[in-house]
Amino acid sequence: MRFHTRKWIKPEDLNANETLFGGRLLEWIDEEAALYSIVQLENSKVVTKYMSEIDFQASAKQGDIIEIGVEVVAFGKASLTLSAEVRNMMTRETIITISNIVMVNIGPNGKPLPHGKIQVEYVKDRL
Template sequence: MRFHTRKWIKPEDLNPNGTLFGGRLLEWIDEEAALYAVVQLENQHVVTKLMTEIDFKSSASQGDIIEIGIDAVKFGKSSLTLRCEVRNMMTRETIITIEKIVMVNLDKQGNAVPHNKTEIEFVGDRLNA
């Protein structure tokens, strides 16, 4: 799992219990998945189609730093399936895992279109090609 993003938990990220608000975390995960798909598919027109079960294992508190990890699991014809894990860097505990996030490649009219990708590419490799 590659951990691409770190977030510092601030007061505005907390729920009334003083822990990380789940909706804020899901917003960050969705954004990270979209960014990952945009880079991999080389297209800014991608949408989230599906997120499987969301099961919180632990939480984070103000001042904690979390990491969001994303891995590509499968390239479909017009989709990219990702897996996500979020962990608390302070406690080393997994906060959440999402086994399946499906992102869909779109044309400018919003229709699903093939992306012709079959494996993960790194930007550095594209620049050296």
């Protein structure tokens, strides 16, 4: 798992229990999955189709730093399936895991568009 993004937990990220609000965390994961997919599929029109069971294992509190990791599970004809993990850099605990996030490549007509990709590509290899 490659961890690409770090977030600092601020007061506006907390729930009534003074811990990281799950909805905020899911927003960050969805954004990370979209950014990863856009780079992999070389198309800025990518949408989230599905997220599998979400397993909250721990939390974070104000001032903690978390990191978000994603990796490719599979390439579909017009989709990319990712897994995600978020961990607390302060406590080293895993906060959440998601086994499958399906992102769909979208064409100019708003319909799924085959992307022709079969393996992970790194930007440095495209240059």
